Amino acid sequence: xxxxxxxxxxxxxxxxxxxxxxxxxxxxxxxxxxxxxxxxxxxxxxxxxxxxxxxxxxxxxxxxxxxxxxxxxxxxxxxxxxxxxxxxxxxxxxxxxxxxxxxxxxxxxxxxxxxxxxxxx
Numbered sequence: 001x002x003x004x005x006x007x008x009x010x011x012x013x014x015x016x017x018x019x020x021x022x023x024x025x026x027x028x029x030x031x032x033x034x035x036x037x038x039x040x041x042x043x044x045x046x047x048x049x050x051x052x053x054x055x056x057x058x059x060x061x062x063x064x065x066x067x068x069x070x071x072x073x074x075x076x077x078x079x080x081x082x083x084x085x086x087x088x089x090x091x092x093x094x095x096x097x098x099x100x101x102x103x104x105x106x107x108x109x110x111x112x113x114x115x116x117x118x119x120x121x
Contacts, residue, residue: 004035004111012046015039016054019061033064033119036110038103040092041070041077049080056085063117065110069102 009015017023021030037055041048048068055061067088068081081089090106093099 007034010044012043012048012051014045015043015051016046019051019055019064020058031060031119033061035065035116036106037064037066038069038106039066039086041068041072041081049077049084052081052084052086065114065116067106067110069106 007018009018014023018025018028019033021028039048039051043051048070052066052068055064055066062085065087066085067090068077068086069090069092070077071092071094072078073091078089088106088110090102093102
């Protein structure tokens with residue numbers, strides 16, 4: 001299997017620009033959606049819940065799998081994440097080795113085992 005490209009957005013505004021092909025990503029093919037989004041709730045500019053809200057409101061991004069990977073232990077964040085359409089909520093391990101292991105398990109499930117929705121064109 002070919003390696004997958006990883007795109008890192010530094011804040012919620014950049015994430016939305018990437019997903020909706022605007023701003024510096026205006027030339028990006030708008031229907032080429034990521035296979036998986038790992039979303040932190042504590043993003044600058046637009047928080048993760050704001051990104052998720054915008055994603056689920058759009059036909060192009062509504063079915064894109066989103067795993068909330070965050071340090072928040074707030075019950076309201078968990079509930080709101082699922083209410084807004086998150087597919088999974090995982091507390092980010094603080095230890096780097098545990099974090100790396102968790103990301104490997106997320107990849108195994110969501111990118112290797114999970115059957116994703118058909119792509120739109």
